[in-house]
Amino acid sequence: MSHIDRSLIAELPLFADMPAAALDDILHEARSLRYPKGKAVFQQNEEAHSFFVLLHGRLRVTQVTADGQQIVVRFVGPGEIFGVAQAIGRKDYPGTATAVTDSIALAWPASAWQPMIARYPQLASRTLQTVGGRLQDAHSRLREISTEQVERRVARALLRLTHQAGRKTPEGVLVDFPVTRQDIAELTGTTLYTVSRILSAWESNGWVEGGRQRILVRDPHRIFLLAEGDGT
Known part of the structure; x- marks a missing residue:
């Protein structure tokens, strides 16, 4: 050996x-x-x-x-x-x-x-x-799936990913490994369609930026507020 x-x-x-x-x-x-x-x-x-x-x-x-x-x-x-x-x-x-x-x-x-x-x-x-x-x-994830609205679950999943593998860039926090929308759907107990709809809305607002198997969180504070239920 x-x-x-x-x-x-x-x-x-x-x-x-x-x-x-x-x-x-x-x-x-x-x-x-x-x-x-x-x-x-x-x-x-x-x-x-x-x-x-x-x-x-x-x-x-x-x-x-x-x-x-x-x-x-x-x-x-x-x-x-x-x-x-x-x-x-x-x-x-x-x-x-x-x-x-x-x-x-x-x-x-x-x-x-x-x-x-x-x-x-x-x-x-x-x-x-x-x-x-x-x-x-x-x-915690099981409790979220059982009790929390899906947008809040997706926000929490993004925060976990940024904490685990986030890399600060001038544009925001980049999740530094390939993550797909399907991965996020499976992490949060929802559908690909729902995750795509939520992330597309967040992209339009300038809070996140998606791409081919990448996620850039441009506004981590806004995602934190969404995760805590204070995003409105």
């Missing part, structure tokens, strides 16, 4: 403040894998053979519901652990992870998880915090 330089993970929050020897030990069973845009890292209900840390790129995690509807669960950014089904007591992956840009991840065999957290309990604690944050976000 080829050597992986510890500097690739030393600055990531998951591994922060861990000694060099521990990082080398953790990387002993890791493999570096490349996923071109559009490639699935794993599929929903596939046996959870590995867990991963994303080093570069961006992934979309989707689920297909019992009635056949696809939803976007979340996006994975650099430095995040994902596919760690073992941490939630599953033997299969609950969703499909697909590269939305060319991506690089470190992968460990699933069998390495328990010995690793036994040696380094802080990894279990930090992973649990990450999973807990994702669960809290999922509950």
Whole structure:
């Protein structure tokens, strides 16, 4: 197995403040894998053979519901652990992870998880915090879908995307990876038609600017007001 330089993970929050020897030990069973845009890292209900840390790129995690509807669960950014089904007591992956840009991840065999957290309990604690944050976000989105008007849900989705992957430019905040209107529809539990109608209206007002798989938020304050229900 080829050597992986510890500097690739030393600055990531998951591994922060861990000694060099521990990082080398953790990387002993890791493999570096490349996923071109559009490639699935794993599929929903596939046996959870590995867990991963994303080093570069961006992934979309989707689920297909019992009635056949696809939803976007979340996006994975650099430095995040994902596919760690073992941490939630599953033997299969609950969703499909697909590269939305060319991506690089470190992968460990699933069998390495328990010995690793036994040696380094802080990894279990930090992973649990990450999973807990994702669960809290999922509950917030479910509440929004159940109780809030769709325009407010779309505004909240845009704010989440800008917080996760926003890059400030002279024109506004650019979501720095490809995002489609269909992605936003699946994030907010609505239809492509409805999202297109809302974003077209916002574009006419100069609040956002769309393009081919890109979103520029020109007026973040206005989108914040919409998200809080004070946009009128």
